[in-house]
Amino acid sequence: MSGGRDVNAIDRALGRWEGTASRRDFLKSSGLFVFGLSALGAAAEGLAAQPAADGPYPDPDFLQLDSWLVVHEDGSATFYVGKTDGGQGTGTATRQMMCDELDIAFDRATVVMGRTDLTVDQGGSGGSDAIERDAMVGRHIAAEARRVLLEMASERFGVPVEELRVSEGVISLLSDPSRTVTYGELIGGRRFDVALTGANINQTAGVASIKPVQDLKLVGQSIPRYDIPAKVDGSFEWAVDVNLPGMVHARNVRPPFAGATLTGVDESSVSGMPGFLRLVREGNYVAVVCEREEQAIEAAEGLAVTWEKPATAPFPASYDLFDYLRSAEPEPNQGGRWAAEVEGDPDAALASAATVVEAAYDVPFQGHTAIGPAHALADPSDGQMTIYTNDMKPYSHRTGIAEFLGMPPERVRVIWMEGPQLYGRTAADDAGFEAAYLAKELGRPVRVQWMRHEETAWDTKGPAFAIDLRGGLDADGNLVALDYQGRIANYAHVGYNQARTVLIAQLMGLRPERPAPGGAGGPDAMYHVPNRREETRAVRLPLVFETPLRTGNLRDPNGPQITFAAESFVDELAAAADADPVEFRLRLLRRATDDDEIFRRARSIAVVEAAAKAYGWDARPSPARVGSGRLLTGRGIAYAYRARTTVAVIAEVEVDRETGEVRVPRMVCAHDCGLVINPDGLENTIQGNLLHGISRTLYEEVRFDTEKVTSIDWRSHPTLTHRDAPERIDVVVVNGDPNPDRPDLRPYGAGEPSHKPVPAAIANAVHDATGVRMRRLPLRPERVLAELQAAGI
Amino acid sequence: MRETTLTVNGKTHTVDVDPATPLLYVLRNDLGLRGPRFGCGLAQCGTCTVLMDGRPIRSCILPVSRTRGEITTLEGLPEDGKLHPVQQAWIDEQVPQCGFCQNGQILTAAAMLDTNSNPSDEEIRRGMSPILCRCMTYFRIQSAVKRAAAAMAETEVDR
Numbered sequence: 035m036s037g038g039r040d041v042n043a044i045d046r047a048l049g050r051w052e053g054t055a056s057r058r059d060f061l062k063s064s065g066l067f068v069f070g071l072s073a074l075g076a077a078a079e080g081l082a083a084q085p086a087a088d089g090p091y092p093d094p095d096f097l098q099l100d101s102w103l104v105v106h107e108d109g110s111a112t113f114y115v116g117k118t119d120g121g122q123g124t125g126t127a128t129r130q131m132m133c134d135e136l137d138i139a140f141d142r143a144t145v146v147m148g149r150t151d152l153t154v155d156q157g158g159s160g161g162s163d164a165i166e167r168d169a170m171v172g173r174h175i176a177a178e179a180r181r182v183l184l185e186m187a188s189e190r191f192g193v194p195v196e197e198l199r200v201s202e203g204v205i206s207l208l209s210d211p212s213r214t215v216t217y218g219e220l221i222g223g224r225r226f227d228v229a230l231t232g233a234n235i236n237q238t239a240g241v242a243s244i245k246p247v248q249d250l251k252l253v254g255q256s257i258p259r260y261d262i263p264a265k266v267d268g269s270f271e272w273a274v275d276v277n278l279p280g281m282v283h284a285r286n287v288r289p290p291f292a293g294a295t296l297t298g299v300d301e302s303s304v305s306g307m308p309g310f311l312r313l314v315r316e317g318n319y320v321a322v323v324c325e326r327e328e329q330a331i332e333a334a335e336g337l338a339v340t341w342e343k344p345a346t347a348p349f350p351a352s353y354d355l356f357d358y359l360r361s362a363e364p365e366p367n368q369g370g371r372w373a374a375e376v377e378g379d380p381d382a383a384l385a386s387a388a389t390v391v392e393a394a395y396d397v398p399f400q401g402h403t404a405i406g407p408a409h410a411l412a413d414p415s416d417g418q419m420t421i422y423t424n425d426m427k428p429y430s431h432r433t434g435i436a437e438f439l440g441m442p443p444e445r446v447r448v449i450w451m452e453g454p455q456l457y458g459r460t461a462a463d464d465a466g467f468e469a470a471y472l473a474k475e476l477g478r479p480v481r482v483q484w485m486r487h488e489e490t491a492w493d494t495k496g497p498a499f500a501i502d503l504r505g506g507l508d509a510d511g512n513l514v515a516l517d518y519q520g521r522i523a524n525y526a527h528v529g530y531n532q533a534r535t536v537l538i539a540q541l542m543g544l545r546p547e548r549p550a551p552g553g554a555g556g557p558d559a560m561y562h563v564p565n566r567r568e569e570t571r572a573v574r575l576p577l578v579f580e581t582p583l584r585t586g587n588l589r590d591p592n593g594p595q596i597t598f599a600a601e602s603f604v605d606e607l608a609a610a611a612d613a614d615p616v617e618f619r620l621r622l623l624r625r626a627t628d629d630d631e632i633f634r635r636a637r638s639i640a641v642v643e644a645a646a647k648a649y650g651w652d653a654r655p656s657p658a659r660v661g662s663g664r665l666l667t668g669r670g671i672a673y674a675y676r677a678r679t680t681v682a683v684i685a686e687v688e689v690d691r692e693t694g695e696v697r698v699p700r701m702v703c704a705h706d707c708g709l710v711i712n713p714d715g716l717e718n719t720i721q722g723n724l725l726h727g728i729s730r731t732l733y734e735e736v737r738f739d740t741e742k743v744t745s746i747d748w749r750s751h752p753t754l755t756h757r758d759a760p761e762r763i764d765v766v767v768v769n770g771d772p773n774p775d776r777p778d779l780r781p782y783g784a785g786e787p788s789h790k791p792v793p794a795a796i797a798n799a800v801h802d803a804t805g806v807r808m809r810r811l812p813l814r815p816e817r818v819l820a821e822l823q824a825a826g827i
Numbered sequence: 828m829r830e831t832t833l834t835v836n837g838k839t840h841t842v843d844v845d846p847a848t849p850l851l852y853v854l855r856n857d858l859g860l861r862g863p864r865f866g867c868g869l870a871q872c873g874t875c876t877v878l879m880d881g882r883p884i885r886s887c888i889l890p891v892s893r894t895r896g897e898i899t900t901l902e903g904l905p906e907d908g909k910l911h912p913v914q915q916a917w918i919d920e921q922v923p924q925c926g927f928c929q930n931g932q933i934l935t936a937a938a939m940l941d942t943n944s945n946p947s948d949e950e951i952r953r954g955m956s957p958i959l960c961r962c963m964t965y966f967r968i969q970s971a972v973k974r975a976a977a978a979m980a981e982t983e984v985d986r
Binding site for chain 1: 828844845848849852855856859860861862864865866867868869871872874900901902904905910914917918921922923924925926927928929930933948951952953955956957958959960961962963964965966967968969
């Protein structure tokens with residue numbers, strides 16, 4: 035079977051085992067616990083770890099080897115991973131790493147991801163940590179399994195482990211290679227029954243050590259992703275595809291104005307429609323349920339419903355947003371990881387600086403606007419609740435839904451299946467909560483899907499920022515002081531599937547005890563600045579709950595916004611110092627003399643140098659002499675780090691002086707994420723990060739008036755298209771570790787870091803091309819044209 | 828509700844639905860096809876693309892009663908059990924990330940190469956631009972279209 039999953043087959047198989055024996059009983063017994071279900075594919079094989087009679091869906095115990103890894107009778111293996119793959123190939127990469135440690139061929143293993151009843155709780159996705167942290171745990175697990183198998187073979191042959199060798203799941207005697215035993219013969223279909231240690235799941239390990247990098251065979255290879263063939267031939271089963279017997283369809287009816295109160299619903303307006311089953315109303319939450327999908331859409335559109343606007347405007351209009359952010363009284367800084375950071379005496383240093391540069395930057399709310407809107411299917415059969423969803427954090431989805439419904443968590447399970455991207459949107463997936471609520475109400479499986487206008491208006495937003503910067507240069511052009519003051523509109527950030535923060539709960543009038551106070555860190559480059567202050571404070575918009583401007587994590591949360599300001603400002607300082615932007619950055623990086631335990635300073639210098647070299651950067655101050663033709667060309671650099679990865683991006687732009695249109699024909703990205711697991715997968719991920727960054731830089735902006743969000747589809751919230759993609763992208767993989775061949779070289783995160791510097795690199799390139807500094811995203815043509823005209827370009 | 832007959836991937840189906848039902852829901856919910864997916868319902872993104880007599884159309888807005896000729900979905904693109912060269916190129920170039928939009932990308936590319944076997948870079952950009960991808964796999968898609976065009980030209984020569 036291909037990479038897709040056949041849920042019906044899983045359900046058929048489930049029927050065989052539900053209630054027959056508990057997971058605990060499996061662990062107590064010594065008999066077979068892996069059944070002959072391999073024909074059903076990867077997910078079905080996971081049924082080994084199936085339900086308990088006294089608690090239907092207990093948590094798999096992360097301190098048991100059997101919870102992570104099963105070797106089947108034919109010697110193949112299944113890895114149970116508590117992560118979700120957003121399309122960056124983390125499943126394939128994890129499989130490479132675990133196969134390498136276990137010593138089996140890549141095609142002899144399958145990976146089951148993100149099923150709360152089958153996979154240990156590694157939290158799902160987020161923070162670019164799948165490979166950096168969680169797959170490293172997987173390596174330890176697989177290494178431990180290999181150790182145990184070698185000990186079993188040692189006992190069988192009566193020779194010490196040192197006299198054995200392993201190759202692709204076959205153990206042989208060094209002295210007599212004809213004497214062999216396979217993994218399948220040693221343990222196939224039986225449990226290891228080996229306890230692991232670890233204070234928490236991220237530290238789980240056995241006795242075995244992991245292999246030195248030099249002994250890894252699959253790691254470092256561009257192995258094709260296992261999920262792609264089924265995604266290309268149409269057989270892949272997504273969360274949107276699950277179809278259960280008796281399933282019905284629901285659509286939501288959203289308030290037409292933010293903060294509106296429902297004053298009346300006329301059920302008779304839809305009750306005669308074909309297929310109509312139920313109108314569900316609770317507080318300001320309204321949904322219709324029909325037999326067929328198109329019937330539910332029609333009923334939701336046709337429902338006669340009246341709303342009352344709130345007494346005060348829920349938010350300022352988007353064109354007034356930045357004035358509002360700067361003039362409103364911000365919330366008190368909550369400290370902690372978002373405390374103000376101060377080094378030296380920035381005010382005194384600014385007062386005595388030879389040159390002071392000041393600039394203000396604005397970044398609007400930006401949506402996730404996933405290519406497919408939110409969706410989920412919930413099945414309330416047998417007094418349990420099963421949710422089929424693309425929520426990237428299935429474990430908190432489960433506990434959040436259990437709390438929301440008032441059900442014990444062990445009676446709720448979440449089956450993650452792939453969906454349209456994730457990037458933070460599905461860290462608080464509304465549709466799963468809605469489907470579960472409606473399924474409980476109707477007592478039958480209910481599928482919910484949002485419509486496009488609903489998704490684009492009501493999805494979680496990356497927060498808007500207003501950032502003011504001051505910098506002081508001494509007489510030699512050295513940066514002596516930096517003052518960063520940010521304002522962020524993320525008060526009441528939605529969080530991760532908490533029962534009272536999802537949209538349905540808020541519309542029902544359920545509230546968290548207190549809203550998340552909001553805040554953000556500052557720019558965290560490795561630049562050495564002797565006198566520095568960084569502070570960000572959250573600003574509260576009038577409507578806190580039930581708002582379409584609720585904020586959630588959006589790819590590299592806050593990073594592109596902060597870095598747009600910070601790295602644009604570094605270029606402004608370089609220009610004031612009449613310095614080349616690359617040279618100016620290297621000077622700032624080299625001025626520090628100490629480094630951290632992962633050599634971030636050295637690796638930062640390495641990526642800036644590598645990007646400049648790959649681009650063919652000619653050192654000179656920006657801007658270039660402005661050309662005389664219609665298309666003005668320039669280049670800009672920006673540098674950043676995230677998830678222990680360092681990255682430098684150079685963008686080349688063409689600016690049309692007659693239309694204000696900006697194009698990015700070429701990009702270079704130098705990227706140091708330590709040990710590379712799958713070079714082709716890494717390149718694809720970086721390309722996506724860069725292009726997504728171009729889209730956010732040039733096009734994406736949530737627009738709203740004082741009543742509602744007005745950007746509601748692909749016309750009003752445009753995205754990058756084929757025509758805007760760069761013609762050339764150079765990805766330069768860097769290993770800037772002072773000891774690049776170290777046997778314990780680790781992988782660092784790659785899912786997001788290269789997204790971070792893109793807006794600044796493009797804005798710096800526009801400045802280089804035109805001499806005009808764009809300080810507000812996105813760089814839409816009318817905005818660029820106005821600045822060009824103001825500057826007489 | 829009314830009976831409507833349509834031909835999909837070489838098979839004839841009769842469904843009893845409201846004739847105004849967009850083709851997409853019939854393909855997905857009545858015929859159990861997974862290739863075309865809902866993206867916008869507004870004919871703006873292309874995720875729901877299917878071929879009608881070889882031409883790409885947006886199944887999210889086409890009433891099932893107005894379906895004419897032969898409908899081909901992603902599942903129907905392979906011939907004689909062999910992937911279409913465009914599908915093969917998508918694997919060879921490792922195009923997809925999440926993959927949700929790739930149905931529209933693949934079918935649009937296949938239809939484009941059907942009428943223009945050797946498109947220029949600009950023609951590829953223009954021809955593919957109506958199909959959106961939020962993982963932004965455009966760069967690889969364009970490489971894959973070129974690879975598919977080359978593979979199809981080679982097959983042509985072999986014949």
